Amino acid sequence: MKYLFPLGLFIALFLDGSLSLHLAQFLFAPNVFMESRLLLLWLIMAVCYSDARNIFLWSVIVGFFFDSYYTGVLGLFTVMLPLMVYLTREIMNYFTVSFIVVLLVYLIDVTVLTGLFYWANILIGFTTVSIADFIGQVLGPTLAYNLAWYVVLFFPLKRFFEKFA
């Protein structure tokens, strides 16, 4: 697990980019923007189901690579991914893991992450989209798309983490 967890993390990072490229006609169709968050899915599953250590540190490193490679603006995901890990750990203190619980936690995390990313981009001035448009065109479709990937990948990931724990 010491080597598999970071390996999977980076694979999820590049899968996000490759999927955004090859499914672009569906993800970036007119009036809809779905953001691929497989990276967050891997992090959440690792926090809930495995005992990998240093998840926090690895999330900072992967956040740095995400910012540097994909957007070119450091400081966005570098702090937001560790925040997500911290938030998930705090929430999971009150619940036991199961399909539905992790699903809801994942949706909450995607909402918070997408919302913070939107807010940061408004601050920098990279976008001027209104909140209503954001919720309808970005947040909703992003949640739906990532929910679909969660449903597909939950059981394989759970088996993977429990087997290599």
Place this chain on the structure above:
Amino acid sequence: MQKAFFNKKLVVILITLIISFLLIAFSISVRNNRNTPSFIQKFGNEAAAMVNRVVSLPIAGISNVGSSVTDLYNTYRENELLKGKIDSLAATKVENQTLKAENKQLKEELRLNKTLTDYTRITAYVLARTPSAWQNQIIINKGTNAGVTKNSAVLSDRGLIGRVTEVDTTSSKVELVTTQNDAANRFAVQLTNSKGETTNGLITGTSGQYLVMGQITNSTKIKKGTKVVTSGMGGTTPQGLYVGKVMRVSTGGDSSNTKVYIKPAADMNKLNIVTVAKRTD
């Protein structure tokens, strides 16, 4: 003061926010002022680009299989359409060659070495697309090693797609022309109507899936279907790169409010091989 005011969590959050804002400010100033990003970013980007090539191969393979299967369904109809186009293509090619030869001869006579239309081509393929709703950017696999410079225009096989915003050694980031970023470096374009009158302007933004051309300098009549090309006036883009076709013109008041809606010729969602057009004059 209460002791709880300075508890550890608040301090950690504040420090994190300050670090985050500092990093953001640093990145934006580097992006606007320097030609290449900082060393640690370059190193990270190169490593990431190398791994991305490996990871993207299976996905690209699956995507190719998928598009081959859908192509099979449309093959017969597409074949009929293409046969009609090929006949007119041969005549256009011959005309093109004649015009090129005449152009070269006239340039020599005027002793012009390089003009606005000259550029060198660097072919690259697309590694990934930024999974973000606010940045319309793609990452290509050529960098300073291949001669790519910042602010060069990038074309697909059908037309203009964007501008290079960041160059590392073995990869670059290209911001698509459909970006909604207000601070983006915009293209200067021109169109020529059937009477030969040229109208210059700037791509000032997007509206839906159309590009909006504004800052128009004169009030000639523009018809739907007119081809729009880059004008070379910005200094970094060569002249004559195909941008798209006019869909609609909206005049509001005087001529400075005219907005032309252009349908981009390139399909932004199906980008595999792109060409970086580096201006050489």
